[in-house]
Amino acid sequence: MQADAGGCEGVSLKKLCAMMSIAAPIRLKPHGFAYSRGMIHGPRNLPAERFRLIVFDLDGTLIDSRADLTHSVNAMLRYLHRPELPEDVIASYIGDGVGMLVRRALGDPADPTLLDDAVEYFLAYYREHKLDNTYVYPGMLPLLDALRNHPQRPLLAVLTNKPVGPSRAICEALRLAEGMFRIYGGDSFPTKKPDALGLQTLLGEAKVAPHQAVMVGDSDVDVLVARNAGTFSIGCSFGLSPHTLEIVPPDVLVHAPLDLLPLLAGQDGMPDTAVEMGRVV
DSSP states (O other): OOTTOTTOTTOOHHHHHHTBOOOSOOOBOTTSOBOOTTOEEOSSOOOSSOOSEEEEOSBTTTEEOHHHHHHHHHHHHHHTTOOOOOHHHHHTTTTSOHHHHHHHHTTSOSOHHHHHHHHHHHHHHHHHHTTSSOEEOTTHHHHHHHHHTSTTOOEEEEEOSSOHHHHHHHHHHTTOSTTEEEEEOTTSSSSOTTSSHHHHHHHHHHTOOGGGEEEEESSHHHHHHHHHHTOEEEEETTSSOTTHHHHSOOSEEESSGGGHHHHHHOSTTOOSSOOOOOOBO
């Protein structure tokens, strides 16, 4: 479902909000952000001031890549004469990089040669099929467009554990790369999320303090990297690993991409009448 195209490009915050379904008024929290009733609060309230750096995970946050990753893992298993795995099982393995995805799918093999061969085959297959079924979550493109056109112009970045090559190719093909300050992958640094190095690098390059930044992702890995770097975190229950957010709760949990708008854009440019956030119709 590539639902983000028609009529959503170049929209202002007011126009975007006007496109949303209006429901019961929402309660304005004391610290200045409006939250829909569906949002769940975790350890910390988000700050009233707008974020200067917004970092997104990729798989399960900006894009639904479940089908293409599943097909690539099962192609690798067929190559090794192993039984295929259900999509839900494979989806639960996603988030810690290709090496861990393949290792888990193989049942944690002790043979490093087998693992290397499996990773190589998986990557070769995935490079050719990474865009067969992958799509941007409905509502995410207009959200990014609204943030790019926000008066304060926050810096936007992608930090994923997926290799940087296919990550950039996917972002470019699906119109996510436009306006991105940086796109970093699991092989951009010596360590992956939840190690803080990647996020700390983004903070340094953006010249932004940790309390002025937020990590948006669908798994405990994203919450933990935010904690390790000292930034805020927003969890996405619509992604691939929402069960992990119950174990490691984010500062705020959202259930749809457009729930992110009042959190990331603040109240400037929002309509006078507070509305419950909904999907673009």
